[in-house]
Amino acid sequence: MKSTAPKIGFDRFIRLDWALAALKVRAGITEMGEFSAILDAAGMGAAAKTKTRTVLNRMWLDPRPELVDFANRGAAIYRAQGPASVAALCWGAAIATYPFFGKVAELIGRLSALQGDCTSAEVHRRMSETYGEREGTYRMTNMVIQTQANWGVLERIDGGKRIVRLVSVTIDDDALAAWLIEGAVRCLGKSASLSSLQSAPVLFPFAMARPLAFAVSSSFSLQVRSDGPSHRVVSVR
Secondary structure (H helix, E strand, O other): OOOOHHHOOOOOOOHHHHHHHHHHOOOOOOOHHHHHHHHHHHHOHHHHHHHHHHHHHHHHHOOOHHHHHHHHHHHHHHHHHHHHHHHHHHHHHHHHHHHHHHHHHHOOOOOOOOEEEEEHHHHHHHHHHHHOOHHHHHHHHHHHHHHHHHHOOOOOOOOOOOOEEEEOEEEEHHHHHHHHHHHHHHOOOOOOEEHOOOOHHHHHHHOOOOOOOOHHHHOOOEEEEOOOOOOOEEEOO
């Protein structure tokens, strides 16, 4: 699966209401003027606002060509389901668009899987192993963690030294479940086993109410193939 994704890209703190404003424009519910007004009201400087818009453009307003249909289908789910789907939709768009965001999510999901929390130092160390030990990596990792906290999926305690994952949101709609799984596969950049996707660390804020087999097999954007007697693999068409 070819991708033109930037290596890092997600370099701003993004509040959920800003991402929602962009999603509403994509869904045809509001106009760009309302989106711009929300960013204006945040009191950012000109440079910060431009960079924030760039992040949101790639997620919803002007996605990369291979993600246009993905964004459109996410917007259609929002039109059908409304506010309850916002966090999941923005999460799926973020991990599909920004592998850096997805990697932070995967690490937090994996490191907090047993006890429900982890240290931010461990997340920073693992990110530095992948993206290099430079100031930008540390700063952008912090931006992602801060963003995820604002989106209501985790809490930072002990002065930000520890990260606690909050109660998972149950996804009981098959269309949204399949769309989230597609986001995870796009984030990985390769096919993944169906069994591993049921509890993929990158989707740690969400719990799938039902086994994924039906939702994935009924998706026009995903394909499932057998890779052995009892091993099924999911990929993007």
